[in-house]
Amino acid sequence: MSLFAKNQQLRRVLYVLWIVIAAVGAWGLWQRAETGHRLANYGSYVPWGLWVAAYIFFIGLSAGAFLLSALVFGFGFNKLERLAPYALLTALATLFMALFSIFLDLGHPFRAVNVFLHPNFGSMMTWMVWLYTAYFILIIAESVLAFRPLLANQQEGLRGMIAKLIGSANGYTDEQRERDESRLKILGRLGIPLAISFHGGVGALFATVVARPYWHSALYPILFLTGALVSGGALMLAVALIFGDDMDPAGEAIQMLRKIVVGLLAFDLLLEWAEYSIPMWYNIGPEAALMKEVLFGHYWYVFWVFHFGLGAIIPLILFMRAPKSAPALITGGLLTALTYMAVRLNLVVPALIEPQLKGLENAYIRSRLVFEYFPSAMEWSVLAGITALGAALWYVGYRLVLNRERMA
Amino acid sequence: MSSTEPRRGRRLDFGGFLRMIASDRSPGPAAPAADDPAPEQTPKGSTLLDKSLDRRDAMKALLTGAAAFGAAATAQASIGKSDAEKERRQLEWEEYFKGNYRLMTEQERRETIARLERLAELKRGQRVSIAGTPAREGVLYGYAFNISRCRGYRDCIRACVLENNQDRASTMQYIRIFEIKNGHMSPENGNADYFHEVPQEGHFYLGTQCFQCENPPCVKVCPVGATWKEPDGITVIDYDWCIGCRYCEAACPYWARRFNWHEPKIPRNELNPKQHYLGNRPRKKGVMEKCTFCIQRSREGQLPACAEACPTGARIFGNLLDPNSEIRYVLENKKVFRLKEDLGTEPKFWYFMD
Ligand code: SF4
């Protein structure tokens, strides 16, 4: 039995939390539909804001979770085997959240199909869209294969329908299992370069922009990848401990994952040290001032409190000091995963805060023409809406496929 | 614009229906001059007078005869209204399936433009002419800005806003004039937000806009090819293909692109009806726009509105490939510089001093 099924109090907290987030989110999504971009605080000088950061945050979670599952399916990394279906479902739900965030960010969301009709392959963004599409197809295919045995012989209701759809309603033979496993192996292996290229590609989408010295760094794609693995891995740690069936915090799977997350977190901090210290060392050059702004400016706490403190140091202490305690691992995992949003915000926004022609900051101060950015209530609540939808999607998948036990 | 092209819909206004029926108006009407507010002059006393009807409806209306005019008119008005509505919807539907302007055939371009003209009429009740004039051979446009002449009047900005049908609600402007203290050179030390008498003692003025880079990063980043550099060097946007991702806005080193965060507003009597598909035709919400060196003017051999409006002669515009052009004279005889040259964007916009 999972912790979630056993612990009624935990369930209540999560349900209430979801209802609150969903209510706020419904308001936000409605506002977005009614008023378009009018209530958003990004504008002509800071054209990308919270939703773009949310998009790379979610897509990072997806890539991270997916890569974990790929280790199992593609390379038979058996220590993590029990986590693999959870990782796959998480990758699917967060992918949906990422695509929905960026969809809402577009000025003409329904024209997005133009990227297929008339792609410009010189653009990093085109690559993103094409690779996501491939990734989406791959993840669906993998889910079908991985969920088949879990839904074998299901005939009734929604579950039966899904089972029919994926072709295991009438039983699942060993022969089928063998065939599906070898297919999963191929897909898992294909998925690894795909996930690396699309998420490294998101980094490159920013890094290739010469007009923004803050982004224009070769380290960016690597930072994005490490970030994906850290945040995705940490999220899986929490998810597995809360929702996994009889998941032993001292067991092999969790301990393995814990070690992976600790290692990646340390590596991520090392990369960040490089990213910040090199342009800042002599305190000259276009990025130095911006980085100083990130670390010691108006929004210093985004880096120091949310990312460094809550997202890295506290989880590291928890992971190292209480390596076998479920509450500690869950807290650490959730903290790392959720506060990674702060890193994503610091990746996107500061570059846009710097005027391309400095005097512009003195130009026509109107609401859309300011070099300052803090997301508006509408933007935050849309993010809440996306989160609630993604969580609901995940939960439905979880109840239908992964866990059918009765709640205590 | 060809005037031989099949028409999509016919409009009859009862104020002068005989003239209209006889003329069988083509979709590319001679451009109504800016001061020709045809729709406004139409009498608006009754609901009938400004309704659109197609020929079938018109014939019906005529046949009802004068005696039954009153009753018939009311009925026809509602038919006319729903027909116009239907036509508008039909045209909007067709608009939805059109391709990228750059890839359209001549025929498709003409059809698209006719549709947009008709839609403008149906939606705003204003007649516009949208040109699709292509780039001329042997022309590459360039611009030079004389820093010693500009006195900060900003007449160029006003002219640009009017010429290019820019959104008034957000005071969108393509041009910025920076007031910079002597002793400095870059806009970094400037201020584009001055409200005092100009020129100020000890200051000089420097204007920026889209520099029509020869190597434009904005074009490279666009995922859907909605923006491109034309053969005469002007970077344009197909507003009906842009998905509004704003990657180009982030990638332009000169902050030359403007996004329509909401439905742009242009006062009826200030709409410039002389338009170009790739230029100043009114944009919609959710798309990018920018300076096009007034493509609707420059391709017809006129100066961009800013260059024409400048009272001090600080703005020089011309064909870089013509050795006798003024711009070539400036480039060959003055000390010129460009902004952020190190980026390699090769702007076709130079600054110089007398
Ligand atoms: S100035 Fe900016 S918008 Fe204009 S061509 Fe250059 S990069 Fe593109």
Ligand code: SF4
């Ligand atoms: S905003 Fe429009 S023109 Fe700019 S990159 Fe996106 S699709 Fe292209």
